[in-house]
Amino acid sequence: MKKYDLVIIGAGTSGAYLAREIAKRGHSVLVIEKNSRDKTGSKYDIFHIEEREFARLGLPRPVEGDIEWAFEFEKNFIADPRCLYAKLQTNHVVGLHLHEYTLLMNDRAIEAGAQIEYEAEFVSLTFDKAGRINGVKYIQGGEEKTAQARITADCSGITAAARTTLPDGSGIEKYSLGDEDMFYVILRYVKLKNKEDYLDGSTFWANYKAWIAPCADPGGAIIGIGACHSFEYAERMYAEMEKTVPLPEYELVKVEMGRTPYTRNMHSLVADNFIVSGDAGCLTKSVNGEGVTSSIYMLKIAAAAIDRAFKIGDTSKYALWRINREYNSTQGAEFAMLRAMLVGVINAVSFEEFEYVFKSGLISDELLNALTGASVPPKALLKAFGAFVSGIGKKEISKATVKACVNSLKNAAEIMIHYKNYPETPEGFEEWCAKADRLYERIGKIK
Ligand SMILES: Cc1cc2nc3c(=O)[nH]c(=O)nc-3n(C[C@H](O)[C@H](O)[C@H](O)COP(=O)(O)OP(=O)(O)OC[C@H]3O[C@@H](n4cnc5c(N)ncnc54)[C@H](O)[C@@H]3O)c2cc1C
Known part of the structure; x- marks a missing residue:
């Protein structure tokens, strides 16, 4: 059995960020990722990061010509239901390809010394004789393996593979998200028929929780809608929106669907020898359900606390508690x-x-x-x-x-x-x- 300081479940943007931060501080890190490398981070294509977040969080900033880069814009209109009195917010946003950006973050973690095992699916947490979490069991190539760790981090996304199996009384809530706790997001990638409709910014209709924004093709757009309850309900809302919003004429290219947590974060993000982050801890923004940078903000706090816990040889929830306190009293609030x-x-x-x-x-x-x-x-x-x-x-x-x-x-x-x-x-x-x-x-x- 291999021993690590930290084992992370999931090599999405959250897991990859944490892996790099801990490995670069000189600790041993294993990431287990159920997908193959060429499927990692491919749950949908385009995501957005506000430009100022790259410097604030120390994230790599792709530029035009890089494979991760798709587009950028500064104009964000917020509009009424008929789009008669739209207001302009200036905010520099960068559109990136999620799969390519996730792989970039995976590679930066590996460069810093972390090990990533792909096609390695979490099965269960393991416990020492005193009943404390001490690692994970996982399946890779049909073989069951065990990795021991001083701390295990659940960054497995919305299904929260490990959080939902925590023992009772760990201090972290273990419920799975219900339909009212998520946004069902439908993205229509379209080709715009008329050149005068080409976009140089995005428009958001708060009452429909819907938007139109650029995509990698300058003659195209992404028309998105997010709603609780179900994808069917989101489609019904889209049909309602089409009745009032004067959308440009378009041809449908492809549709992507996904779910993002739309609920409060877990009251506690730490337990003895364990943390949860990213979608698994419901760290998405309450304004729009976006979660890449909001999770990384928490993980920046967590990386400093984990490093300190390793140095003092105490990985109990007491030693990790400052993550809860610092996160919840700032972004959480x-x-x-x-x-x-x-x-x-x-x-x-x-x-x-x-x-x-x-x-x-x-x-x-x-x-x-x-x-x-x-x-x-x-x-x-x-x-x-x-x-x-x-x-x-x-x-x-x-x-x-x-x-x-x-x-x-x-x-x-x-x-x-x-x-x-x-x-x-x-x-x-x-x-x-x-x-x-x-x-x-x-x-x-x-x-
Ligand atoms: C359609 C859509 C559009 C979005 N747009 C934006 C946006 O523009 N900007 C933004 O910031 N956010 C956006 N979000 C939200 C954002 O995608 C998530 O908040 C973010 O990807 C969460 O990252 P994560 O690393 O926590 O989880 P994930 O990206 O889901 O990564 C979890 C990883 O864990 C792996 N895993 C799962 N189970 C296991 C297991 N049992 N064993 C091993 N590995 C496992 C998965 O394969 C995956 O690679 C959007 C969401 C949706 C659905």
């Missing part, structure tokens, strides 16, 4: 706050109210740019407040919607404060979870 606001507002606002919000200036270019880090000019805030009050006066916004928006703001503030006060140690964790669950009960789920 921000995502929880945004989730509460979005669920409340999107579930409450009607088609007509959506249109009013855009027409009246309640949402403006300045406010949208503030979401990408620019400061909000007080004038824009005043204008938004004025539009809101006037909307209530003119009955453009119903009392029920006002109530729902006020409640969602209250919920957002309360949950953010709760995450900011995430316990410093495992003591107090159960009470923290009980209050978080009560708050989420109140917040509800997106319809």
